Amino acid sequence: MSAGTAPLLELRGITKAFPGVQALKRGELELRAGEIHALVGENGAGKSTLIKVLSGAQPPDSGTIRLGGQPVRIRTPHEGRQLGIAVIYQEFNLVPTLTVRENVFLGQEPGRQGWLSPAAERRELAALMTRLGLELPSEALCRDLSVAEQQLVEIARALRQQARVLVMDEPTAALSDREVDRLFALVRDLRRQGLGIVYVSHRLDEIFSLCDRATIMRDGEHVATRPLTELDRRTLIELMVGRKMDAEYPKRSVVRGEPRLVVRGLSRGTAVRDVSFDVHRGEVLGLAGLVGAGRTEVARLLFGADRADAGTVTLDQRPLSLRSPRTAIAGGLCLLTEDRKHQGLVLNHSVRENFGLPNLGHFSRWGFLGGAAELSAFQRQVDHLHVRVSGPHQRAGTLSGGNQQKVVLAKWLEANTEVLIFDEPTRGVDVGAKFEIYQLINDLAAAGKAILMISSDLPEVLGMSDRILVMREGRITGELSPASGATQADVLRLATHSDERP
Amino acid sequence: MNAPDSALRQLWQRLGMIPVLVVLCAYYSVVTISSHTPAGAEAARQLVSRLTPAERPVLIVARTSEEDTAFLDALTEELNRRQLTVAGRVAGEPRDLRLVLEQLAATNTPLPAILTTPECAGWTLLQNVATRFPALGTPRILIPESVRWPTFLTRQNLLNVANQITVVAIVAAGMTVVIITAGIDLSVGSLIAFSAVLVTTLIRDRAGGPDASVAALWLCSLAGILASAGVGLFSGAMIAGFKVPPFIATLAMMQVVSGLAFIVARGGSVYEVPEGFTWLGRGTGWFGLPNAVWLMLGLYAATHVLMTRTVLGRRLYAVGGNPEAARLSGIQVGGILLFAYAFCGALAGLGGVLQASQLKSGAPTYGVMYELYAIAAVVVGGTSLAGGEGRIFGTLVGALIIAVIQNGMNLTGVESYRQKIVLGFLILAAVLLDLLKRRKWR
Numbered sequence: 001m002s003a004g005t006a007p008l009l010e011l012r013g014i015t016k017a018f019p020g021v022q023a024l025k026r027g028e029l030e031l032r033a034g035e036i037h038a039l040v041g042e043n044g045a046g047k048s049t050l051i052k053v054l055s056g057a058q059p060p061d062s063g064t065i066r067l068g069g070q071p072v073r074i075r076t077p078h079e080g081r082q083l084g085i086a087v088i089y090q091e092f093n094l095v096p097t098l099t100v101r102e103n104v105f106l107g108q109e110p111g112r113q114g115w116l117s118p119a120a121e122r123r124e125l126a127a128l129m130t131r132l133g134l135e136l137p138s139e140a141l142c143r144d145l146s147v148a149e150q151q152l153v154e155i156a157r158a159l160r161q162q163a164r165v166l167v168m169d170e171p172t173a174a175l176s177d178r179e180v181d182r183l184f185a186l187v188r189d190l191r192r193q194g195l196g197i198v199y200v201s202h203r204l205d206e207i208f209s210l211c212d213r214a215t216i217m218r219d220g221e222h223v224a225t226r227p228l229t230e231l232d233r234r235t236l237i238e239l240m241v242g243r244k245m246d247a248e249y250p251k252r253s254v255v256r257g258e259p260r261l262v263v264r265g266l267s268r269g270t271a272v273r274d275v276s277f278d279v280h281r282g283e284v285l286g287l288a289g290l291v292g293a294g295r296t297e298v299a300r301l302l303f304g305a306d307r308a309d310a311g312t313v314t315l316d317q318r319p320l321s322l323r324s325p326r327t328a329i330a331g332g333l334c335l336l337t338e339d340r341k342h343q344g345l346v347l348n349h350s351v352r353e354n355f356g357l358p359n360l361g362h363f364s365r366w367g368f369l370g371g372a373a374e375l376s377a378f379q380r381q382v383d384h385l386h387v388r389v390s391g392p393h394q395r396a397g398t399l400s401g402g403n404q405q406k407v408v409l410a411k412w413l414e415a416n417t418e419v420l421i422f423d424e425p426t427r428g429v430d431v432g433a434k435f436e437i438y439q440l441i442n443d444l445a446a447a448g449k450a451i452l453m454i455s456s457d458l459p460e461v462l463g464m465s466d467r468i469l470v471m472r473e474g475r476i477t478g479e480l481s482p483a484s485g486a487t488q489a490d491v492l493r494l495a496t497h498s499d500e501r502p
Numbered sequence: 503m504n505a506p507d508s509a510l511r512q513l514w515q516r517l518g519m520i521p522v523l524v525v526l527c528a529y530y531s532v533v534t535i536s537s538h539t540p541a542g543a544e545a546a547r548q549l550v551s552r553l554t555p556a557e558r559p560v561l562i563v564a565r566t567s568e569e570d571t572a573f574l575d576a577l578t579e580e581l582n583r584r585q586l587t588v589a590g591r592v593a594g595e596p597r598d599l600r601l602v603l604e605q606l607a608a609t610n611t612p613l614p615a616i617l618t619t620p621e622c623a624g625w626t627l628l629q630n631v632a633t634r635f636p637a638l639g640t641p642r643i644l645i646p647e648s649v650r651w652p653t654f655l656t657r658q659n660l661l662n663v664a665n666q667i668t669v670v671a672i673v674a675a676g677m678t679v680v681i682i683t684a685g686i687d688l689s690v691g692s693l694i695a696f697s698a699v700l701v702t703t704l705i706r707d708r709a710g711g712p713d714a715s716v717a718a719l720w721l722c723s724l725a726g727i728l729a730s731a732g733v734g735l736f737s738g739a740m741i742a743g744f745k746v747p748p749f750i751a752t753l754a755m756m757q758v759v760s761g762l763a764f765i766v767a768r769g770g771s772v773y774e775v776p777e778g779f780t781w782l783g784r785g786t787g788w789f790g791l792p793n794a795v796w797l798m799l800g801l802y803a804a805t806h807v808l809m810t811r812t813v814l815g816r817r818l819y820a821v822g823g824n825p826e827a828a829r830l831s832g833i834q835v836g837g838i839l840l841f842a843y844a845f846c847g848a849l850a851g852l853g854g855v856l857q858a859s860q861l862k863s864g865a866p867t868y869g870v871m872y873e874l875y876a877i878a879a880v881v882v883g884g885t886s887l888a889g890g891e892g893r894i895f896g897t898l899v900g901a902l903i904i905a906v907i908q909n910g911m912n913l914t915g916v917e918s919y920r921q922k923i924v925l926g927f928l929i930l931a932a933v934l935l936d937l938l939k940r941r942k943w944r
Contacts, residue, residue, distance in 0.1 A: 057830065078832030093830045095823035097890030098816070106820055107831030109813045116811055 006069030008033040008196040009054075009085075009165050014063035016049050023049040027063065028222035029215055031165060031196040036187060038207045038228070039200045041217035041240055042402070042430035047200055050217070051167055054198075055087040056080035067165075081107070086158030087167040090428070092150050096143035100136050101125050104157045128160055132186060148179040155186065166190065167198040172206060173427055176291040176456075177492070184210055202430055204233055205459070218242050241432040248431075249463035250439045256466065257281030260450040261419050263302070266311030271297040273474040275311070279419065279450040284441060286465030287454045289495045294474040295454045296338060299421045302452075303335040304328040315418060334417040336408055338424035338454070345396045345404060352378050352392035355411045381410035386436060402433030409440065420444060422453045426460060438464060458488040470494035518884045518896045519932070523903050530910035531652040538651045539620065542569045545646040546576035549617045550584065552644060556614065559589035561602070561641070563618040563628070566593050570619060577617060589613055596627045603627075603635050612639035620645045653913055661792065663902075663909045665860070668794040669694065669853045671901040674876040674883075675805045676849030678897045681880050682809070683842045684822040684889025685748035689737060690850035690876055692759035693730045694869030697854025699763050701726035702772035702864030711774035719779055727851035733759055734847020735840060742836035752843075756873070763866035771865040775858075783859030794856055798898075801849070806894040818842060823890025878925070879904055882932040904928070 007030045014027035027050045031037050041047050052058035054065070056074040065072050067083055074080045080087070094103045101121050110124060111117035125138055134152055142150060151171060158166055168187075172180045187197060187210065199211055207214060208228055216223040216239045223239055231239075237248070259278040266275040272294045279285045287295045301308045304324045313320045321327040325335075345354050355378045378392055387406040389399065396407060405425065412420065422441065426434045441464065445451050455461045461468055468480040470491055478494040480486035540548055553560065562577045564570035574593055581588055589611070590602045599622075606613060613631075622628060623645045632640040653659060673690045680687045701722050705711065709718035733755060740751040785793040809815035820828040821838045829835050853872075858864045883900025885892025907928060911921045 055830075076832070077830045081832050087830075089830075093824065093827035095820045095827050095890065097823035098819060102816060102820075103827075106816070106828070107833050109816065111813065114813050116813055116816060 006066070007031060008068060010064075010066040011050070011054065012064050012066075014050065014053055014065075015061045016053060016058060017061055023220055024053070024060070025220040026222055027053065027060075027217070027220070028225070029054075029198070030225060031198060033164070033196050034191055034194050035212040036191055036197045036199050036210055038211035038214035039198055039217070040202075040204075040207065040214055040236065041223075042432045045217040045240070045430070046220040047217055048169070048400075049220075051087060051169055051198070051200065054080070054085060054165075054167060056085075057087075078107070081161055081163075084162055084164035085167070086161060086163035086165070088151065088154045088158060088169065088171060090170045090173060092147075092154055094142045094150055094153060097141060099139050099141055100145070100153050101138040103142050103153055104128070104160055106157070108161060124160070125156075128156055132156060132159065133189070134186075147174040148176070148183075151175070151183070152186075159190070163195065165196045165198065167200070169200045170202065170428060171199075172201065172203060174291070178290075180206070202426075202428065202434075203457070204236060204431075207236075208233070216240055237431050240430070248435070248459070250435065250442055255282050255446075257283075257448070260316055261302075261452070262314045264312050266298065266301055266313070267309045268297060268301055268306060269309065271474050272301060272308075275471075275474075275476055277469055277476065279452055281448050281450060282445050283466045284445050284451045284453055284464055286461040286468040287452060287471065288456075288458070288461045288468050288491050289471035291456065293471040293495065295471050296423055297474070298471070299335055299423050299452070299454060302328070302419075302421060303333055305335070329415065329417065332418040333421065334412040334415055334419070335421045336405075336412060336423060336425060338427060345408060349396060350393045351387075351389050351396050351399070351407050354396050354407055355381065355414065357411060377414055378410070381414055385410055385413075385440070401428035402430050405429055405437065406433070409437070413440075413444075417449075419450045419452070422451065422455075424455055424457075425453065426455075426457065458491055461491065462486065462488065472496070518893065519882060519899045519903060523899050523906065526903060526906050526910070527654070530654040530906065530913065534653040534655075534910070534913050535650055536653055537648045538653065538656065539648040540646050541619070542572040543576035544657065545619070546573050546580055546617075548646050549644050550577065550580045550586075553586065553615060553617075557642065558614065559587035559611075560615045560617055561589045561592070561606070561613055563592040563599055563616060563622050565595075565619070565622065573619060596625045599625070599627055603631065603638070607635040607637040610637050612637075613641045614639065615642045615644060617644050654910060659909065659913070663905050664795045665792055666909070667901045667905040668792075668798045669857050669860075670872055670875045670879060670904075671798050671898055672801055672856065673850050673853040673872060674879040674897045674901055675801055675894060676846030677873075677876040678880050678883070678885055678892060678894055679805065679809070679818060680748075680842050680846045681877075681885050681887060682822045682889060682892050683818055683839060684825070684887075685741065685839070685842065686752065686877070686887075687734070687737065687843060687846045687850075688749065688752040688873050689733065689755035689759055690846065690853070691869040691872040691874075692756045692763065693733060693847060693850035694854040694857055694872055695866045696733070696759045696763040696766070697726040697730045697851040698858035698864040698868045699767035699772060699866050700729055700864075701855050702775055702858050703766055705776075705779065706772055706774040712776045714776050714779075716778060719776070723855045726855050727848050730851025730854065731844045731848035734843040734845070734850070737847070738840040738843030741843065742839040760866070767864065767866045769866070771863050773863045775862060775864075780859055780862050783856055783861070794860070797852075797856070801852075802894060802898050809894055814838070814841065819890055821889075875904070878929050881929060884932075884936060886936070900932070 009029070009031040011027055011029040014024055016024040024046045027046060029039070029050065039047050039050070049058065053060045054074070056077045056079050059075050065074060072083055074083060074085070095106065098106065104125055105121050109116055110120040122138065129136060132155070134156060136149060136152060136156070142153060145153065171183060175183065191197060201207055211228055213225060213227050214231065214236065215225045216236070218240060257280055260281050261279040264276045267273055275298055277285070287298065289295050297306070300306045301322060302313060304322050304327055308322050313322060315332055320331040320333065352375065356374050375392060382389060385406045387410065388403050396404060399407065425437055425441070429437065441451060441453065453464060462482045465482060468482065468486065468491065469476050470478050470480065472495055480490055560581065562574055564574050571593065574591060578588060578591065589606060592599045592602050616628065618628065623643055628643060631638060673694065677687060677690060704722040704725055705714050705719065709722055737751050737755050740746040741748050782793050782797065787793045787796045809818065817828065817833050817838050820833060821835050825835050854868065857868050879901035880897050881887065881900070882903050883896035883898070885896060904925065907924065908921060911924065
């Protein structure tokens with residue numbers, strides 16, 4: 001881009017404070033038309049706040065925003081949309097009870113004097129989908145769609161409003177690999193059409209394969225903006241965390257002991273079919289596969305969250321009851337769910353209350369809560385895990401993703417169970433916190449616990465597991481050993497139909 | 503899901519609770535079949551249809567009660583319509599009949615048929631016409647024949663059902679809109695009372711009481727509706743502006759408005775309203791349907807159009823389905839909520855006017871528990887309390903289901919205490935059915 005042309009979008013010196021937190025100290029962003037611009041940083045670095053400022057959801061305290069060289073004020077999401085700035089949030093903002101078509105036009109319905117015109121909507125939507133190369137069931141309710149489809153609805157909605165700037169916050173967090181490919185093709189196509197795209201992701205692979213430039217943020221401040229061709233993986237991580245990193249995955253010496261958790265013939269409908277495996281003392285067993293392959297379902301069955309049709313589970317030769325999470329916890333199992341917000345935390349409650357939830361037995365006498373013991377245990381775990389909380393009374397919902405995950409971890413560590421099942425332990429977690437979580441998993445394994453780790457992040461599965469089981473359509477299709485040189489391609493081959501290209 | 507399954511599902515969802523209503527009507531029709539002698543206008547139609555063309559002129563005989571007068575009027579009208587001559591009309595006692603018969607006998611024209619009620623047919627005079635007045639020939643005496651017909655399906659009973667539900671159904675239409683926005687309005691029962699006493703008091707004190715003009719009646723009614731809308735607007739402002747939970751905000755207003763109603767009426771009832779004020783509540787409009795039923799149907803149609811055809815309607819659904827998504831789509835969520843509660847308040851006010859018109863009075867004790875009946879109608883009609891979905895006509899079906907069950911239980915002699923238990927379980931069953939419906943197909 002020549003020096004004389006103004007960038008599409010410029011944010012300079014943006015500050016934003018929330019009660020008790022200076023979320024943004026100096027937010028900067030320069031986006032050109034026709035580029036995919038990565039916005040990276042650890043959780044709490046201020047990316048989300050910067051996006052909210054950009055969208056109008058949170059007006060900034062100070063700073064300037066220029067769009068096409070002209071200074072603009074974006075005070076509401078409505079104003080942002082009118083300026084052509086569309087944001088696709090991590091939590092989708094669709095109305096689940098409305099149809100695809102109704103959602104696409106929500107807020108900007110075509111028609112005259114307050115009357116709807118479904119015919120005009122159908123026409124426009126068909127044209128839009130042709131332009132984007134999408135096929136969506138336009139009269140289906142959004143709650144009946146898959147996550148990937150919902151995301152496409154969001155994109156269609158953004159582009160229907162003639163967006164010039166498209167912001168995508170962790171768009172691939174819940175997508176399978178194939179869906180990611182499709183999304184990337186679409187995003188590249190939008191770049192060709194001249195849109196400026198801000199892409200927020202923790203997945204560095206994606207950033208390197210998709211983006212043109214990256215803006216790195218740390219502690220609410222702009223650190224650097226560089227073309228990705230001038231960056232390598234390690235430099236990027238170091239810019240994000242602000243210190244030297246030796247490795248992405250901590251090393252440890254594997255001392256594999258006797259089998260502890262023994263699963264035989266676990267089945268539930270078509271989701272899980274005849275699954276059998278052992279988890280040994282001191283071992284991290286990875287469970288890989290595409291979204292919907294049955295991995296999470298296996299975890300839920302083990303934990304008693306769903307009822308199994310068949311199968312036995314023993315822990316140290318003692319049979320475990322799979323009736324309910326309550327009996328699973330009593331038997332020595334815990335599950336760190338993939339969906340923290342819905343299944344892992346009570347967001348309205350304080351972090352301490354969340355922490356105490358599975359541990360009330362330890363801390364209570366005759367049904368009364370033992371405040372002091374709980375508080376000191378809480379403090380111990382918070383220090384141990386480096387959880388960034390303002391105090392025990394902070395609401396869980398106000399924490400960043402990485403810190404929420406750490407609170408979930410803290411509550412289960414305190415429960416001190418023998419088997420820990422991690423379902424996507426680092427989803428939405430930044431690089432620095434990821435390393436701490438990996439370290440913790442290794443420590444737990446070293447302490448003799450049996451660990452089952454479900455992950456869609458292939459480098460993570462390969463980097464962390466002693467053995468990897470791959471699932472497809474509810475069945476275990478193979479076992480791999482990273483130590484003997486298994487690759488991402490091997491996992492993908494087992495995870496997809498062998499006659500199809502992964 | 504395979505294709506036939508999803509077609510079935512669509513049909514099932516489109517019909518909602520209508521099959522339940524149909525089954526209930528069928529059930530109560532069967533169990534209330536009984537011998538049933540028509541009276542009034544219905545009897546008149548039956549008699550005329552049984553006349554042969556040769557049987558003319560005819561004499562019509564009945565007493566002077568209200569029902570008999572209706573019988574005679576309908577007979578006269580029906581006979582005129584078929585251009586059958588009426589030889590004479592007797593409304594009164596056997597003595598009156600004798601006078602008429604003597605006059606007819608004097609003209610020496612034969613009288614082929616006499617149409618009358620079963621009661622008059624028992625008069626000795628009528629039974630002996632042929633012997634005492636040979637000049638008249640031997641007239642055939644026709645009385646209404648009893649037919650086997652469900653009491654439930656008689657015109658009178660169906661009108662009862664319709665009249666019973668109008669107030670609750672109108673209020674429930676507004677409630678549906680509020681519940682679709684994921685809210686609730688507990689103040690509607692109090693608003694019915696408030697509106698009723700406000701309107702009647704205004705008519706008494708400002709419009710000249712029983713001598714009030716029609717225009718004044720309209721203005722007073724409008725004032726009641728607007729005042730109720732204002733109360734709704736206030737609740738809406740509390741909910742949208744200060745994030746007071748709808749349950750609490752409207753619970754508070756339920757108390758406030760009930761108190762206001764007692765103050766306006768000074769604790770008593772207001773009866774000083776003109777006869778014309780009952781036009782809305784007791785009058786009959788096109789096709790013999792009560793005006794109140796027409797009003798109710800009109801409001802449902804209008805609300806249905808609002809919710810399905812207008813931008814405002816879609817935004818009401820959106821706000822209920824996901825307020826954050828609505829906000830981020832540039833929708834002014836607060837304004838939408840204000841509208842919903844003001845609309846609900848206005849319909850509750852209209853319900854109060856209708857109630858006052860039906861009872862020709864206003865009292866602060868009207869509308870007690872109506873908020874719960876309205877909510878029950880909405881829930882039975884398939885609208886989810888979670889917001890974002892539901893259909894206006896579903897609520898009408900829900901109100902009808904409740905009314906039909908109540909009416910059916912009355913007809914079959916179920917005592918009122920048991921009726922309460924049945925209605926309670928009905929509401930639970932409706933919600934369970936709704937849950938089951940979702941689970942089965944997802």
